[in-house]
Amino acid sequence: MAETVLKVSGVSKRFGGFTALSDVNLEIARGERFGLIGPNGSGKTTLINCVSGILRNDSGSILFEGEEVSRLAAYRRTRKGIARSFQVPRPFHAMTVLENLLVPTAYVLHLKDAEGEAQAMEILRGMGLADKARAHARELSQVELRKLELARAMAARPRLLISDEAMAGLSGSEVDEVLRILFDLNEKGITIIMIEHIMQAVMRFSQRVVCLDAGKIICEGTPGEIVKNPEVQRAYLGA
């Protein structure tokens, strides 16, 4: 097995009396396409919030490239190479698409605007957003907003990209478009964690899938194994 990029061990998170995550263990290899599934409220977003630093886990450790990151502020984790997109797109409304990408190029890569713009334009071209570079984020369509989320995450030049439901609510052809983008990024060597409700998309994309239910990992395997797993069927369909 290749080098481990992300190692999550024994991670738990409680909100008051509610246990959102209990003793979660994961190991993700460099260059892997990893799928994270589970019914609503199963803790998928909580888990990646703990990994990206929006939330702090109560116990357990999170190692990124061998280094403990679970006590670092979110922005420090981004600077170390973990980037994410948000489930509900959170563009910087008052900025143009291009300026949105200049935030990470300035704050993560410490580039001057001229160099930052060159890099940002290259990313936008790769995502088919180049013609919208000067448009304001509020003028974008749903699918364009999802692409902007991914583009902004990529502008930080991460080694691990977490895509939080980048395809929810998109049409079939739009899902294909976003999938193609993620495959392209993976080919360039970026490790990708995909959280997704659209089963067909996760199953096509992932080499390995983990299913969360009520804050616990209930099974792990190839997409083929996961769909046949009785526990997964129970979690999704109810017993």
Next chain:
Amino acid sequence: MKFWIGAGVAVLAAGAAAAFVPYEYFFFAGYTVLMFMALATAWNILGGYAGYVNFGTPAFFGLGAYTAAVVYKAAAAPLLVQMLIAALMSGLLGLVAGLLTLRLRGIFFAIATIALTVIMQTVFIAWRYAGGATGLQLLRPPPLAPFDSYIKMLFVLMALLVVVSVALARYIERSWIGRGLRAIRDSEEAAEASGVPTLRLKVIACSVSGALMGAVGAPMPMYLSYIEPESTFNLNYAIGALASPMIGGTAHWAGPVIGAFLLSTLQQVITVTISSEMNVLVVGVLLVVFVVAAPEGILGLLKRWLRPSSK
């Protein structure tokens, strides 16, 4: 370059006014207008760029005013020294209050800043040396060389302070700090995820904003020859500092300047011609109208008017 020429012209105009306008009242009223221009500019650094609505303007302004008065009483320090120490104290207040309160979001931060004003007022009511609740009478020294009256000198000083505030706000707006603050305003989580150290930037903005407010407050005891807690920590400073950028536009440094100029001038005119109660009502009505009908302020209206095609 154009900016600095404009700034130079503005200061020269203030100087020329001091030399040629004979009415003392012009400077008395003009000082207030300039003061609100500087206050609004300072407020906008945190409130406009970062979107953190600060009701604590009187706390920073009042601490500056009291610092100046106490320094003057204790050591007869010259006005510029008073201003520098006042800026330092209020900047420090911004740093400490920022570290404590800027983890709070939205309405909770706004409430904390109101509490800050109440705390500062209580402190100075209790402090005997600073005059306590009854206040402190101060004797003005004679004005410095080229000026024939103290008010004229303060007027030109305040014009300079407006230029300094605007230059600082403009620098922040255009630097990497400004981009980070705008990102925070739109989405704090996304800003963090894009590598922006949100807490640090907010604390920087709060300290700079507070320091400027303190400097703006410093000449106040000399302007009135008097200082007392009730009027020094008055909520009207908070409302004026907040309403002007809302009316002018918060996205650009010119917004608070235009907003404060129009609003304060209008208030001065109404105070003289109608009544001083009426001017508070006008601020309220204008604020509501702009928040509802033109949330991007006068600058937003101008932009839409100049580019009718885009939505």
